Amino acid sequence: MAQLSDDCFAFGGPMMSVDEAVGLITARVNAIADIETVALVDADGRVLARDIAAPLPLPPFTNSAVDGYAVRDADLPQQEERALPLDGRIQAGGSAQAPIKPGHTARIFTGAPMPPEAGTVFMQEDVRIDDAGNIVLPAGLKRGANVRPAGEDIPEGRVALRAGQRLLPQHVALTAAFGLTRLDVIRRIRVAVFSTGDELASPGEPRAPSQLYDSNRFMLMAMLRRLGCEVSDLGILRDERASLADGLKQVAGSHDLILTTGGVSTGEEDHVKAAVESIGSLVLWRMAIKPGRPVAMGIIDGTPLIGLPGNPVASFVTFVHVVRPTVLALAGGLPEPLLPIPIRAAFAYGKKIGRREYVRATLRRGEDGALEAVKFPREGAGLLSSLVETDGLVELGEDIKRVEPGESVGFLSYADLL
Numbered sequence: 001m002a003q004l005s006d007d008c009f010a011f012g013g014p015m016m017s018v019d020e021a022v023g024l025i026t027a028r029v030n031a032i033a034d035i036e037t038v039a040l041v042d043a044d045g046r047v048l049a050r051d052i053a054a055p056l057p058l059p060p061f062t063n064s065a066v067d068g069y070a071v072r073d074a075d076l077p078q079q080e081e082r083a084l085p086l087d088g089r090i091q092a093g094g095s096a097q098a099p100i101k102p103g104h105t106a107r108i109f110t111g112a113p114m115p116p117e118a119g120t121v122f123m124q125e126d127v128r129i130d131d132a133g134n135i136v137l138p139a140g141l142k143r144g145a146n147v148r149p150a151g152e153d154i155p156e157g158r159v160a161l162r163a164g165q166r167l168l169p170q171h172v173a174l175t176a177a178f179g180l181t182r183l184d185v186i187r188r189i190r191v192a193v194f195s196t197g198d199e200l201a202s203p204g205e206p207r208a209p210s211q212l213y214d215s216n217r218f219m220l221m222a223m224l225r226r227l228g229c230e231v232s233d234l235g236i237l238r239d240e241r242a243s244l245a246d247g248l249k250q251v252a253g254s255h256d257l258i259l260t261t262g263g264v265s266t267g268e269e270d271h272v273k274a275a276v277e278s279i280g281s282l283v284l285w286r287m288a289i290k291p292g293r294p295v296a297m298g299i300i301d302g303t304p305l306i307g308l309p310g311n312p313v314a315s316f317v318t319f320v321h322v323v324r325p326t327v328l329a330l331a332g333g334l335p336e337p338l339l340p341i342p343i344r345a346a347f348a349y350g351k352k353i354g355r356r357e358y359v360r361a362t363l364r365r366g367e368d369g370a371l372e373a374v375k376f377p378r379e380g381a382g383l384l385s386s387l388v389e390t391d392g393l394v395e396l397g398e399d400i401k402r403v404e405p406g407e408s409v410g411f412l413s414y415a416d417l418l
Contacts, residue, residue: 015288017398018356022325025297029304031332032256034187040176043167045228046185047331052161055178057151062114064090066146069127069135070108070118072100073143083134090115105135114147121146164334166228186331191224192251193217194234196244196262196272197310202236215384216261216315220308223319224259226418227327244275252280252300256330259323260296262310272307276300288398290357291381292318311381317358317393320417338417340395340410347375349403351396359394360386361411373411392417 016024035049064070075084087104090096092111099116100106108114108121120143128136154160160178161171167185175183200214201207214236221231232255237247251258260272273296276282282298282305289295291314296307306323308315320338328336344366351357361373373394376386392413396403403409 015286015293015355017288018321021287021295021297022322025304025322026325026329026335029326029329032186032189032330033332035184036187037182037184040172040181040183043172043175043183043185044169045226046167046183046188047228047328047333048161048163048165048167048171049184049186049332051159051163052175052178052180052183054154054156054158054160055180057156058153058177059148059150062150063092063148064108064110064112064114064121064146065148066121066123067109068121068124068146069105069137070100070114070121071105071137072102072117073119075103075105076120076141076143077137077139079139081136081138083130083132083136085134088115105137119144119147162334164332166328166331166333166336186333188228188230189257189327189330190232190255191229191257191259191327192232192234192255193221193224193259194247194261195236195310196239196260197236198239200236200262216308216310216312219312219316220259220261220319220323223316223323223418224327227324228331229327241275241278244272245279248275248300248305249279252303255303257326258300258303258305260305260307261315262308272296276305276307280305287318287322288355289318289321290351290355292321295322309381312384313360313386314381316387324418338412340412342408343394343411344370344372345394345403345407345409346372346405347403348405349375349396351400351402353401354398356398357396358412359396360390361392361394362389363391363411373409387414390414 038046070090071084084103084105087101087106089107090112091109094112096113096115100118106115106118120141122137122141123146126138130136160174165171195214195217199211201211203213207213217233221233224231232251234247234251237244248258273282276298280298280300282296287293287295291311292309294309295318298305298307304326306326308318349359360376362376363371364374366372376390378386392411395410395412
């Protein structure tokens with residue numbers, strides 16, 4: 001399990017910026033060292049444990065990039081077109097051991113190996129056939145055109161993937177191109193998840209008139225699984241310090257991270273703080289972020305705990321900016337910074353200096369065809385519809401006080417957040 005010292009998160013004073021908070025935790029968590037080997041088909045989303053150097057060049061042999069006609073470099077037309085008779089046909093997957101006869105050309109297809117001494121391919125749509133059946137090649141094509149040399153993509157021996165890379169489908173494709181069938185990856189991060197609050201009922205269970213169905217827990221578990229985590233669902237823990245403390249104590253030793261939602265503010269019925277302090281240590285981070293200011297960091301038996309706000313939008317936003325980098329750090333993953341895309345604002349908005357804010361927005365085309373962000377018409381961190389009916393978040397940095405229509409803002413698509 002990940003082990004943290006009880007004082008590594010100690011912090012006091014004014015609200016901490018998002019970057020400071022994330023930098024503090026990612027610099028101090030100890031990455032999991034356990035390695036397992038998985039089949040290539042199961043590697044998507046896993047964190048690579050060891051560098052992968054190319055065991056062969058890509059492509060492994062020189063081949064044609066197009067359907068066309070291969071020629072020897074000595075027979076390239078220079079000043080005027082030239083008619084050459086055919087000498088053979090080379091298909092993808094076929095053999096090309098025999099060289100083309102001088103003054104001839106060979107029919108060749110995309111991916112087929114280049115024959116000896118042939119170094120250029122004419123695209124089939126650029127040539128014509130004369131009455132004698134010869135292939136008429138235009139003048140002026142550069143030597144080496146339409147040919148993929150061996151190792152052009154990746155030479156043999158080069159490190160193609162670094163340890164810590166969270167594998168995406170394109171990385172899986174690359175390792176498959178090397179002929180690999182199994183990869184060494186970091187074992188999945190084990191995360192225990194629970195919600196807290198007497199006001200919550202789990203879907204499928206009886207709901208009192210004054211209760212809400214718990215949505216945060218299922219959202220967070222889905223987000224964790226998209227990050228490749230192994231998730232334990234602890235359900236809902238009630239607003240009682242002793243039961244909260246007992247539930248946390250039981251899972252701390254068998255998990256790498258504990259993730260809670262709700263009960264981390266300073267209200268009289270927010271009991272997570274007292275429960276954690278009774279069995280470990282907890283420092284409340286008053287992060288300078290909206291939505292999501294009440295975020296808690298704690299340690300129980302060396303296992304980190306992150307307590308997210310109870311409002312769904314605040315829980316979503318703080319997961320993306322706090323939990324996501326923490327999970328990557330625990331897995332020894334390479335940083336995956338979120339890079340907002342510049343886009344035009346189609347709304348006016350005012351905010352406080354010194355606080356980072358995230359505005360839910362939908363994309364549309366302006367009259368000039370440019371993309372612009374339209375703010376969700378209602379406020380409130382409890383509006384699940386605002387996450388469903390928008391395309392992403394507009395990030396407004398700490399130094400921004402006001403945004404006017406037409407100004408450039410940074411946009412984070414939901415598709416890029418996990």
